[in-house]
Amino acid sequence: MQDRLTFADVERLLSEPMEDARALIARKVASQFSNVVLTPRERELAQEILGYLVHDIAAQVRSALAQCLCDLPAAPRDVILALAGDIDEVALPILESSTVLTEEDMVHLVLTGSAAKRRAIAGRKDVAPAVSDAIARAGDRAAVAALIGNEGAIIRSEALNAIVDRYSDDDEIMDPMARRTDLPICLVERLLTIVSDQLRQHLIERHDIAPDMAAIFEEQARERVLVERIQAIHPDEIGRVVLQIAERKRLTASLLLRALCAGESGFVETGFALLTNVPEERATRLIHDVGPLGFRAVYARAALPEIFYPAFRAALDVVHELQADGYLSDRPYLRHSMRTRIGERFPEIEAGDVDFLIDRLTRRLSPVSWGKGFAA
CATH class of the missing domain: 1.25.40 (Serine Threonine Protein Phosphatase 5, Tetratricopeptide repeat)
Known part of the structure; x- marks a missing residue:
């Protein structure tokens, strides 16, 4: 040689x-x-x-x-x-x-190594599920972006959902995720309500989603955006906004529930007052009645779907408890508490966050025949 x-x-x-x-x-x-x-x-x-x-x-x-x-x-x-x-x-x-x-070596290096090391591992030709799990847990944005863009990475559904939980507002991560070829249908369902219009259309076409189903996903996405905008509205403008939404036939139970889960009690109170044609001050007292009958009466008069009542009841209980404890302004804790408490009322629904839980509740009212993998 x-x-x-x-x-x-x-x-x-x-x-x-x-x-x-x-x-x-x-x-x-x-x-x-x-x-x-x-x-x-x-x-x-x-x-x-x-x-x-x-x-x-x-x-x-x-x-x-x-x-x-x-x-x-x-x-x-x-x-x-x-x-x-x-x-x-x-x-x-x-x-x-x-x-x-080995996989064990790489998991250890992901959890103890530098950001550059995590990115290098995330970009390997093949990334095993356990390594992908570790990258998702590490919370390193650049490494997660490299992982999601790597078609050679095997990423379990749990890790994908954890990434969506953390980076749902990050287009640089959501875009390549929506374009992956190995997405489980339950994750496609979730992405349809949080990604941009362009990516939503891509998902609809790639996964051959029927137009009536796509319309429901689009409406759910619209409600999420609307609640975000409601949170930025001055209290003096709430009445006008509620009236506009009602005139467009969009003051729905799901929208009111989303707003309540986001801590927007003023919007909810004004909404119920309009739906019941009851003065707002009186509607507010009944909604927050410590007994079981006040809100039940308001809800029945509003003629909203009965399936949502347990969720509203649980959400109001959370609002009252956190208000008493001084934690109502802690929005992440509020949403976590809402997901936990409402989830207890609907244990058969698997959902990673409260909006997704509401999405699935809403679909139970739809006459649409949901395809394989989509839960009504």
Whole structure:
């Protein structure tokens, strides 16, 4: 073989002060390690030298070693692990392509390594489910974006939903997610109500969703956006906004429930007053009556679907409890509490957030025949 490793190289390695020369030897050793014609003694010598080089003080030497070993499936595991745990400059080639690393190794590196290391692992040709789970849990936006854009990554439904929970407003993550070819239909259902119009149309076409079903998803998405806008409206404008929504026949039970779950009690009170033709002050007293009859009477007079009543009752209980405890203004905690309490009333509905739960409640009223994978 050409350029064969010699004992002169070993002597030079031990005595050579120049980084460039040691880096050259590192490349020679690494390039010869996978050669099947090496004698057992030569292979043993090469492995000993690799073990020595991996601790070289010069990053240039260790980096040269990593670049030559990253694609060798027979590279010594202890050397690969040492390089993977090294500084980013050295570790990245190993993390991007070495098949010596196990799933457990990569999960550990995702949870303990740098942001650059997480991104490198997320972009590997193949990413196992356990590694994808770790990246989703780590909460590193750049790594998650790399993972979602990697069609070679196997991402479980639970991890995908966790990513949607955290990044639903991030187009740079939602766009590639909506375009993945391996989305479970339950996630497609959820994405349809939160992504942009363009991505929604893409999902509808790719998954062959019927027009009547698509219309329902579009309306649910519109309600979510409307509640976000309601939260920015000055209290003095609520009455006018409620009237406009009612005139367009969109003052629905689902919209009122979404608003209540978002802490917009003023909108809900004004809405029920309009639907029942009861003065707002009186409607408000009945809605927040500590007994069971006040709100029941208002709800019946509003002629809203009975299926939503338990959800409203649970949501009002949450509002009253958090108001008494001083936590009503904590919107994330409010929404979590709403999801938990309403979910207790509908244990058969699987939903990661309160809006998705309301979506599924709403579909129970629809005459649409839901396809396989879509829950009514």
